Amino acid sequence: MADKIKPPRMRLGRNIKQDEVIKVKVRFEHPSFTGLGQVDTETSPAFNRAVPVSFIRNMLVYYGEDLISRFSMTSAIADSPLFTFKIKATKEAPLKVVFVGNAGERWETVKDIKIS
Amino acid sequence: MTDLTTRRDFLRYAMVGGLMVPITGVSLIDRAYAKAFNFITDPENPNELEKMHMAKVTLPPVVEDGSQAPIQVEMNHHPMDDDHYIKSIQLVSFNDPVQTKGTFYLSPANGEAFLSTQIRLNGGESEVWVISECNQHGRWATSRYTKVAAGGC
Numbered sequence: 001m002a003d004k005i006k007p008p009r010m011r012l013g014r015n016i017k018q019d020e021v022i023k024v025k026v027r028f029e030h031p032s033f034t035g036l037g038q039v040d041t042e043t044s045p046a047f048n049r050a051v052p053v054s055f056i057r058n059m060l061v062y063y064g065e066d067l068i069s070r071f072s073m074t075s076a077i078a079d080s081p082l083f084t085f086k087i088k089a090t091k092e093a094p095l096k097v098v099f100v101g102n103a104g105e106r107w108e109t110v111k112d113i114k115i116s
Numbered sequence: 117m118t119d120l121t122t123r124r125d126f127l128r129y130a131m132v133g134g135l136m137v138p139i140t141g142v143s144l145i146d147r148a149y150a151k152a153f154n155f156i157t158d159p160e161n162p163n164e165l166e167k168m169h170m171a172k173v174t175l176p177p178v179v180e181d182g183s184q185a186p187i188q189v190e191m192n193h194h195p196m197d198d199d200h201y202i203k204s205i206q207l208v209s210f211n212d213p214v215q216t217k218g219t220f221y222l223s224p225a226n227g228e229a230f231l232s233t234q235i236r237l238n239g240g241e242s243e244v245w246v247i248s249e250c251n252q253h254g255r256w257a258t259s260r261y262t263k264v265a266a267g268g269c
Binding site: 021023032063066072081088 | 183184185188196209212213214215216217218219220221222223224225226227228230231232233234235236268269
């Protein structure tokens with residue numbers, strides 16, 4: 001489990017061509033925990049709330065001014081996840097990925113898409 | 117019109133009517149459930165529509181650490197046009213205490229429906245469902261089995 005939160009990092013490919021579909025990788029070191037502890041496998045329910053829950057609730061992807069994707073998550077997403085998704089490079093514009101934590105905190109990472 | 121004034125007739129019709137309501141109700145629910153999700157009938161020999169909506173799901177058959185189960189969903193046969201595109205990809209595992217992992221909402225600007233991430237899975241055998249939604253052809257469900265050595269929930 002990641003102990004502390006580090007700013008998200010984004011990686012894009014080089015030599016992006018017009019209308020090319022490119023892979024975007026975003027790593028966010030964020031502790032994620034369901035908060036559930038196993039009580040007893042014989043009893044039902046087998047889990048209870050052991051510690052406060054902590055997770056990334058939303059990942060928002062902006063291309064220029066437009067919101068093009070949104071990943072809505074639960075506490076069942078792994079610790080410090082690496083997200084990979086694709087976008088179509090139609091214009092030279094900043095690509096911004098915003099993360100929202102379960103308590104409403106926000107982090108973001110931005111990279112410019114330059115078409116060669 | 118039949119006269120239903122006698123108590124015996126009233127009870128007879130009421131009983132038949134009472135039986136018919138749950139029977140037709142169950143049938144309607146089944147039909148609604150069948151329409152809610154589309155499944156690939158024969159993955160070896162899919163038709164054109166099924167091939168287009170068939171998600172390629174990559175999940176290891178054995179996951180050592182259930183807190184970091186890598187999953188990749190790819191739908192490269194489906195167009196991402198303004199009028200025909202994949203709206204969302206949802207990851208679900210019904211064996212886990214937190215069943216829904218997340219939903220990835222897409223738009224035509226994505227160019228291709230693709231998602232790779234890591235999820236938490238409970239220990240033991242697990243069936244992970246991937247539900248993709250097309251704006252024209254509804255929801256398509258597919259699943260993969262995996263064995264998780266150490267549970268991550």
